[in-house]
Amino acid sequence: MPMFKMVEYNKAKPEIRAVYDDIMATRKTDWVNNFWKTLATQPGLLRRVWANAKEVMAPGKIDALTKEMIYVAVSITNGCDYCIHSHIAAAKSKGMTEEMFGELISVIGLANQTNSLADGFKIPVDDQFETAF
Amino acid sequence: MPMFKMVEYNKAKPEIRAVYDDIMATRKTDWVNNFWKTLATQPGLLRRVWANAKEVMAPGKIDALTKEMIYVAVSITNGCDYCIHSHIAAAKSKGMTEEMFGELISVIGLANQTNSLADGFKIPVDDQFETAF
Amino acid sequence: MPMFKMVEYNKAKPEIRAVYDDIMATRKTDWVNNFWKTLATQPGLLRRVWANAKEVMAPGKIDALTKEMIYVAVSITNGCDYCIHSHIAAAKSKGMTEEMFGELISVIGLANQTNSLADGFKIPVDDQFETAF
Amino acid sequence: MPMFKMVEYNKAKPEIRAVYDDIMATRKTDWVNNFWKTLATQPGLLRRVWANAKEVMAPGKIDALTKEMIYVAVSITNGCDYCIHSHIAAAKSKGMTEEMFGELISVIGLANQTNSLADGFKIPVDDQFETAF
Amino acid sequence: MPMFKMVEYNKAKPEIRAVYDDIMATRKTDWVNNFWKTLATQPGLLRRVWANAKEVMAPGKIDALTKEMIYVAVSITNGCDYCIHSHIAAAKSKGMTEEMFGELISVIGLANQTNSLADGFKIPVDDQFETAF
Amino acid sequence: MPMFKMVEYNKAKPEIRAVYDDIMATRKTDWVNNFWKTLATQPGLLRRVWANAKEVMAPGKIDALTKEMIYVAVSITNGCDYCIHSHIAAAKSKGMTEEMFGELISVIGLANQTNSLADGFKIPVDDQFETAF
Structure with a gap:
């Protein structure tokens, strides 16, 4: 059992949902993996790590x-x-x-x-x- | 001071010298770096690690x-x-x-x-x- | 399956039981976690690690x-x-x-x-x- | 000898200098340590890491x-x-x-x-x- | 579920089977463990690692x-x-x-x-x- | 320059000196190495680590x-x-x-x-x- 609950898209606040949308658009996928859904329990952490990952991993x-x-x-x-x-x-x-x-x-x-x-x-x-x- | 003496080319036994020659030929250089000159204190280790490195690092x-x-x-x-x-x-x-x-x-x-x-x-x-x- | 059997309180020798009692008294709990019950297979290790942990983790x-x-x-x-x-x-x-x-x-x-x-x-x-x- | 040259304040471009100024203001110091002066060779990295550090390390x-x-x-x-x-x-x-x-x-x-x-x-x-x- | 399929003895090519035979003979066992059966998906890796392990682990x-x-x-x-x-x-x-x-x-x-x-x-x-x- | 001053034998308090004496007696040497002389800045740490090391490293x-x-x-x-x-x-x-x-x-x-x-x-x-x- 994971010790940290995950934030599902349909229950996410707008700021979280915006990150999820950006993740899916950037990756051209229709789902968000558990890493981001767990980080979403800490909105600031989600925002910072995704912003970095998006920039660093781009070709x-x-x-x-x-x-x-x-x-x-x-x-x-x-x-x-x-x-x-x-x-x-x-x-x-x-x-x-x-x-x-x-x-x-x-x-x-x-x-x-x-x-x-x-x-x-x-x-x-x-x-x-x-x-x- | 390094705790391990290095084996210089001009004092190396033939089996060591053969590895050094292969290292320089493979890398198209005219010197051998300290890593190999230190491993040469243990001939079997030198032979094994170089054989692996040569194969693994080749394009x-x-x-x-x-x-x-x-x-x-x-x-x-x-x-x-x-x-x-x-x-x-x-x-x-x-x-x-x-x-x-x-x-x-x-x-x-x-x-x-x-x-x-x-x-x-x-x-x-x-x-x-x-x-x- | 854990490779190491654990020592349960009711089957523990007096010296082990004394450590368990001290762990529970120090922590104000009524159970001992698997870490200590496994270390108990090696009484000297249990004694040393608990003595250190008790001293180091105290406020x-x-x-x-x-x-x-x-x-x-x-x-x-x-x-x-x-x-x-x-x-x-x-x-x-x-x-x-x-x-x-x-x-x-x-x-x-x-x-x-x-x-x-x-x-x-x-x-x-x-x-x-x-x-x- | 460090393999990476450092960017000194008086030779830094405006975007780097702005980060240095923010580091000193946040920390209430009048100097910038080697970590940031080295990261400054990669402006994007400097910007991202400092932005994160500033936010994460704040009380x-x-x-x-x-x-x-x-x-x-x-x-x-x-x-x-x-x-x-x-x-x-x-x-x-x-x-x-x-x-x-x-x-x-x-x-x-x-x-x-x-x-x-x-x-x-x-x-x-x-x-x-x-x-x- | 392991992400890497393993190569079983009865489906292994001769070069793989020869390594398996050598592993069992060296260890005096009649089975090969998952480590080698997984490395066998990369024949060169299997050959190199086993040759090293055999030599290094010998008394x-x-x-x-x-x-x-x-x-x-x-x-x-x-x-x-x-x-x-x-x-x-x-x-x-x-x-x-x-x-x-x-x-x-x-x-x-x-x-x-x-x-x-x-x-x-x-x-x-x-x-x-x-x-x- | 080490950031931590060391405690020399002739300036050590009795409890520290007793540990140093035990280290030298156990090891049959006439000097104490920097590890212990640094730990001695924290007497409890010195006492605990030496007691453990003496017991664990004994044949x-x-x-x-x-x-x-x-x-x-x-x-x-x-x-x-x-x-x-x-x-x-x-x-x-x-x-x-x-x-x-x-x-x-x-x-x-x-x-x-x-x-x-x-x-x-x-x-x-x-x-x-x-x-x-």
Whole structure:
């Protein structure tokens, strides 16, 4: 049983409903997932997080599918079950095939392995890597 | 002072030198970074990790730059200082601009934020996300 | 199915029962939660952890509710499901309202976001922050 | 050497300068710390993160000092060096004494310990904790 | 419902079946667990990870049981539910008693506690610890 | 500069000095490391953590060297720099050779890799692993 009740569209106040409408319009879907319906119990939080997500996840110099795969990488590293489910689904809807997922998770696994090796061996940063943009 | 001595090319045994040569040939560089020179204190570990890294990081269904950005995402989430430095440098060498890094880290920041929100609110996974490949 | 059997009050040895009695007396409740009943399979661990928890969580310069909210912040950051449930419940019993939880989780989300930004940008510590108590 | 150049006030564009002015006015200080001066290399990120931080960290149902202590708890759990320094400093400026910090870090240490115990013993959530707000 | 179908032995291609046979022969069991049956959806990943695991987990200067307990320590610290289950089971099959598990998890809990204390107090490394192998 | 002053032996109050004496007697050394000298700023914390560490790290069903290696595994996984240094040093003093460290870190690296694979693939726990002690 979830400890937090969700706010359904037909019972939502106008300010919540406006966010839901924007979510569905932006994503071209006809439903709102549990993440947003739970955040809606805290209207300010819903408003802030959605405004950020809408801006950050929009295609820019990095395309939308790549952004979703980056999201999956963070979520798997943190072990966030809900986020793994929802962002794999989002990446699939944007074109990620099973073969691509296989490569994605291979990189994630390798990175988690070598991160621990670098920390454990306390490897000093090479001068060549100390370059600024 | 690093606690682990590094194995320099000119003092390396043939099996180590062969790995170093392969690293430089694969990356089209003329130097080997501290990560590999430290792992070389454990020849089996060097061999295994390089064999994996070479295969996993090669361009496939996901291109090499995207793979480096995924690596950066994991490394930042884990807070691995050496890996953040080395993989940002690698991504830059493959074409990541400062503007792209700005988008990359924005996604990483958002994902770390929403991961904690999803865990904290204990949000149940939507049925729509329970689809198999 | 839990992999570890729990020790119920009526089957507990005197030394375990004494800890259970102290837990209930300290918390003014008439039941012991699964965390302690599981730790009781290792009497030394039960004794040490309870002694620490009793001392650390007692109101001092920081009040008991604030301490529970700090506990929730750590538990959400670590993604510990049991701890999130139990310490949100504890915080509620000490007066945390849903609105307060909304503010608490907003801070937690922001901190997890900016932690990754600070790590990723490798921001040097300002001299002004290098002050001792 | 930081890999990312910082944007100093006197070289900042008007939109950046406006954020800096707001930061100093909100905090009643006459300087801007490295975190914001680094984020300013990405104007959109600076704008979004500051807008959120200003709103989230303002006193509400939870006071400003408690919010800073919660921030410290997350930052220590994540091991974010910059954030630990900056938010301990912020908490001190809002009234956290060394004795309070001692209690704060005691709770953080206990929570990190018991989080791992609860995960390791795979303790089932008590029915009593499954209550909604 | 798992999002990833598993590859059963009787439907596996020869290259997958060869890995399964090697897993069962190495472990002296007559079944393959879900981890490998899921990785088998990505044959290259299955091959690489198994080759590494076989080599790394074999008894060497550290015995097989100790290696499993180290695996459990990492898995609990990361909160990886599947890995906690599977490696506690593996350690039990290699001789870990409940009393040994009690000591193991006590060390894990203590280490997670003191890790956060050392990070939070930002304790400088003693010169005496800066020795090389 | 450390933000927390350390309490030196010759300026310590009797209750602190007693703990220092016990640390040195237990470890058969003639100095106290920075961890304890920093915790000593909070006498209750020093007392509690040392009492636990003394009991937990004493040889029992698991020997003292193995316990130190488990400590290293947790510390590397958490990326705690101080703890990595101090517990590698402690393990070396108890007999860990460089070759053993090579095996230890290989297991840690593998475990961090497969933890992320298991989380990412959301692998269901096998019935065979659901056995109680």
